[in-house]
Amino acid sequence: MFNLGDKVSVLDDTIDGVVTGFQNQKIVIETTDGFVMAFAENELVKISTSEDLQSFTTNQQLLSALKDKETEKKRSFVKEKKSRKDEFVLEVDLHIEKLVPSKRGMSNYDILTLQTDTVKGQLEFAIRNRIPKIVFIHGVGEGVLKAEIDFLLGRYEGISFQDANYQKYGLGATEVYIKQNPNR
Template sequence: MKFKPGDKVSVLDDSFTGTVKSYKKDGKVAVITAEGFELLFTESELIPTGGSLGALFAGKSLGSVLREKETPVKRKQPVPEKKSRKDSVVLEIDLHVEKLVRNKKGMSNYDILNLQMDTARHHLEYAIKNRIPRIVFIHGVGEGVLKSELDYLLGRYEEVVFGDANYQKYGLGATEVYIKQNPGR
């Protein structure tokens, strides 16, 4: 028991003082406020405001103890991982035919698909050669022909892992490719 009846105390989280009346069976301290109300607190919620118990706080005043309680503890910010510039590089390739040629007039669907697949293959080889870790192929939704051909192409590369790109950024019409980097290459 840290307090005895008659000790003057203050409540840490409130702005009132009182006098210790007694200890209850559950370990709570009964305090009579200046207004005459009896309130219950745990010992950790109370600090002495004078008398012999003031020595417990090694000469600290009530004001300094309350300031320590109110001062927020500064937390250390986590140090962000340092990423190389290449890790942040994402090669975005739009395979829509309008982005690949000025005029598609006279091109058959077969010609368009071959142009799109040649473009995808060329950029994939470029990324592997230059150790670019990520590519996003924007193919659109459509009937899914280009997507299935792209999946077939990507499945032929051992060093490639692929899946749907970020839905919030690209919707359903993009495939993200991760290129596993081999240091021995």
Template sequence: MTTKKFDIGDSVSVLDEAIDGIVVAVKNNEITIKTSDDFVLTYFVNELVKINNTNNLNKIIKSETLVHKSSDIQPRKKQNIPTFKTDKVERGIPEFDLHIEKLVKNFRGMSNFDILNLQTETAKRHLDFAIRNRIPKIVFIHGVGEGVLKAELDFMLNRTEGITFQDANYQKYGMGATEVYFKQNKN
């Protein structure tokens, strides 16, 4: 049977208790430690475990458990991965989710009217932003629900000049989104 070797000054931890300390005395199978609260306690060898002090790098470097790697191994060469250049810069289509939980953190105290009003005002702001910045196309995600928000969006979009709109890609959004296209002036 091998016994664990503890030296004075080793950092140790008690196995079945949340106690750490420094070894102050070693006598046969009994180890005396001093805790961080300055208590002096005695334990048997099988009740303690050494704590590796990562601050003491010299001890770690000299330890036998450190695996030494040969320095004459050549590093791997990077493989040349072909890159493709495109003339057009591909940008994603801006998507604006109008679900109330995406717009505010807590909507518990809001009435249905307040929620719908906030959603339509948000859509109007995004619409104005896209027009000002000459964005060719945006998507409003409104969800399916009872169709009240979609009806409000359709009403607002019908009154806006210079745009066309339609249901968004069914495969990507299902029935819960509307694509808006902006007619750009040639100026």
């Protein structure tokens, strides 16, 4: 397919040159920059001259090869800036099956006590470690756990709380913001 003196272009790179020889089933070319390189036959395409213009328009293989060689347009990516506050959110799932391996033998009082103790422990942990935001996932249910959490959080100074993002958590989560005291 290729002959000595043929002008060629490399498919996956912006290298053009002239065929100068053949070596180990590869085609040796001298690039327009003067470098000698070897390529497999399927990596090269012959560049048509003005005399070959008729064959150029009818050769579908060449057209598709040149189309493959076209460089892709760079996509632009816009990086969304996030504040440091949004980087880490401590999420605590208070569903009983997430807290203990088996709730067998536990009364409703025991379950509620374990859940509220977990809230206290995680909230104290967040305050100690200066974590600005914590989300308690309590579920919807009858609202008993949510009421207990609201009562418990109301006893702390320096925190505010509200229902968490509905799109992310639905109705069953409370978001707590811890105001950081620089003297601590």
